[in-house]
Amino acid sequence: MIDVLQQLLGRLHPLVVHLPIGFIILGLLLQWYDRKQNQYSEVIAFTYLCAGIAATLACITGYLQYIGEGYSFETVKWHLWSGIATALFSFLMYAKFKQLNLVAFISKVPVIGLSIIFFVLISFTGHQGGNITHGEDYLVEPLPNSIKSALGYDTFEEKEITLTEENWQDALIYEEVIQPILNNKCVSCHNPKKAKGELMLHSAEAIINGGENGEVLVAQDTEHSELFSRMVLPIEDDNHMPPEGKTQPTKEEIKLVGAWVDAGHPFEGSIQKSKLPKELFVSFFPNKHDVDHPDIEIPKASQDSIKAIKAIGVYVDPISESTNFLSVSCINQSSFSDGDFEILVPIKNQISRLDLGGTQVTDAIFEMLGTLPNLTILKLDYTKITGEKISLLENLEHLKTINLTGSDFQQKLDVFLNFKNLNKIYLYKTQVDPTGAKSLNNGKVSIDYGDYQLPAIASDSIIY
């Protein structure tokens, strides 16, 4: 009976500890409130008396828990000593405010000094207690890796999957593909230091050993391989892994782990040997060039410049959420002219797609367009440009497409010969002879003169 009571009281410790914390904080706040008048010493003293009694209770229950739950002294020693110190300090503060000069030195130390020590003490004690219940890295865990390592904590280094179109078959299936996935998404909770569910996923042996519920891998059986099946449970499910709130594996990663289990979870050998199909790995290849913008990273354009451009009715938007390159179009602003270009200058590095179709721009625009280093697609259709000075664009190394449909363009095609990456020119309804070359630079640049016809045929008018 006494055992039961002892254990029960012990387990009340995490509850009781909040009382002294509350009282002490209240006492400190009252001290601050009373800092000028000094008329509530009685009340403050009473608060600290309560704190002292509550802290003593907390110490007793704490000790019972330490005995009853089998903690090692090594684990609890700091918490235990600082807890006792807190209790004693509470009484000391009580004495100070009651002006019971029990010990001579108390009256000499300024009260503010004591208060600071007291605050540090209660914080330290509380923190030590928290470390015992939640684990030492409880507060650190949500921090990004960079901060963690700066604070001196072990991190599980993010491993990147580096596969390419050329070498994907030679990559090692476990070491270079599966292991990085598990490492980045699972190992922070399943490692030798912190093995939740007694499961470790940091090495092949550990994975095979499984956790408290037994094995997590059943060869060629994704349904019974918990390593996989828990990842595909709905995220709200308690058994879903990684738990809600943690970084989730992508659907490509989940698919890959599933395919790996289906293939008998080989820990050795290359992808080729595992016979897994290419499409599983394609999403890990470096991003293919997008048609609309250069394959480089650039800083974001300033919101203010974008706002200013939008304010004059010119359309500006990111090409997609995954890039900072912008698409600019004058579709709503046909009065745009050479002089208006200035407003685009602050975003000149970000413009990759520029539609000046149907605007008032003239040949003077080429000088300005030449200052857009990342211009990829340029539309000048239905403008008055004749193409004089278009060669100013030849140093734009990303420029792929120029649309001159319906413009007054009238230059010889030689002007395009020195363009770096140009591959398409639209010349429909221009003054260029449509019988000219259909391509330039050995087919690198193709030219569309348009003017397609659909000749009338007999069946056009046969009605059945």
Place this chain on the structure above:
Amino acid sequence: MKHNSDIVNRLLREKLERETQAKTRRHFIKSCAQGMGGLALSSIFMGCDPLSPSKPKTNSGLASGLSERDLNPLSTLAPHYGPKVKSVIYLHMAGAPSQLEMFDYKPELQKYDGEDCPQSLLEGKKFAFIKGTPKLMGPQADFKQEGESGNWVSNFLPHFKSVVDEVAFLKAVHTDQFNHGPAQLFMHTGSPRLGRPSIGSWATYGLGSENQNLPGFVVLTSGGNTPDAGKSVWGSGFLPSVYQGVQCRSKGDPVLYIDDPDGISRNLKKSTIDAINEINKEEYVKYADPEILARINQYEMAYRMQIAVPEVMNINNEPEHIKQMYGVEQGKESFANNCLLARKLVEDGVRFVQLFDWGWDTHGNVREGSVDLGLRNKCREIDRPMTALILDLKQRGLLDDTLIVWGGEFGRTPMQENRGNKEMAYKGRDHHGDAFTMWMAGGGIKKGASHGLTDDIGFSGIDGRVSVHDVHATILHLLGFDHEEFTYEFQGRPFRLTDVEGEIIKEILA
């Protein structure tokens, strides 16, 4: 004295009443939302907030946390990843065209022409009209391999042959619906039942529209009838109604009542709208209700559209050779006119153009509905226009930015229809969802590709079967969306166009 105090009391009472009236529930929640409690509330209510897209929006820093979207629901947003196309032109042949007379060449079927259909094929299948044991019917058209790709096209489509290398065929699309209405709904909203947003609504909701003077989603119909499923096939479902398709007529006023009424000049209209907006602005200053700003914006947009819509819908100014290329019939409502309009709309930055051509239901009950005669007429009506559409977009450099999708709501049976177990007056085929052909062309599409294979008689897909959801996933992919991430919170759960299915058809992507 008494009299005076009466007046004062009445005034006070009126003031109180006015104040109470002004404090509506909306204002209550609004003022709540400024406090911490309101923050919690608004997150609880998020599920029923019709203006909360689940994709993050760029807030242009307007006062009181209003995004540009709240003011102008058609303002543009960036898609998830690099889009291959900016616009879509969807050509829907309402009634379901026969793949067996157009694209899916089945020489074996000719051998079995007139023979009873094997029972094994009929077991467990549902047909709209076929009863008992129907007879197989060979293709009623001649086929040839065309272009460098060598894809099959029938002699019903003589012009289309010339652009066969531009398109990618899906030969084994399947649907689980076998009646027009539900199948059309399924094809356009991802569900055979009413209530879901159409694909064009999803696209305009997700991307907005570049041209602020035109609707983002335009619908054009031809063939003398609108689709069986009604306007829901271009409806916005649970999305805000501003994203529904705007049906424009190619004959008469493009939008009904778009002209100013007699005696009302455009200036007067402008002053009226300005006056209303002034009052609305005052209201906004008073109550800071974002709906008021949205309303102001919409009045102005409608005013601009009054000019821009008739302009873009006018094909008379097109040069003669372009009209000839499409086979335009001036003053009529025709597929050819609609194709030319589609090009003009896309050229002007409209996000989604949906064409419905009615009259493809070839059961064989009437002459127009026969696969050898009526179908041929229908093919002639679309052959030149859709070919011209591809070529015209191409020569303007627009095909790089535009996706063209062609298809019906399902296909047709390899068996001749025997409605009421009797021989029909004409050659016809029943509804068939197991395997039918669609094609796509434009940006991001692998030119000259053909994906999917049907069995020897064209009854079922045996390789490369793709579902309606797969087609949707592919269209969204080309517009730059991850179809699994592109969702809308409604009734407490996120909804997707592709529901819980859909795989991108990589085989037809460049």
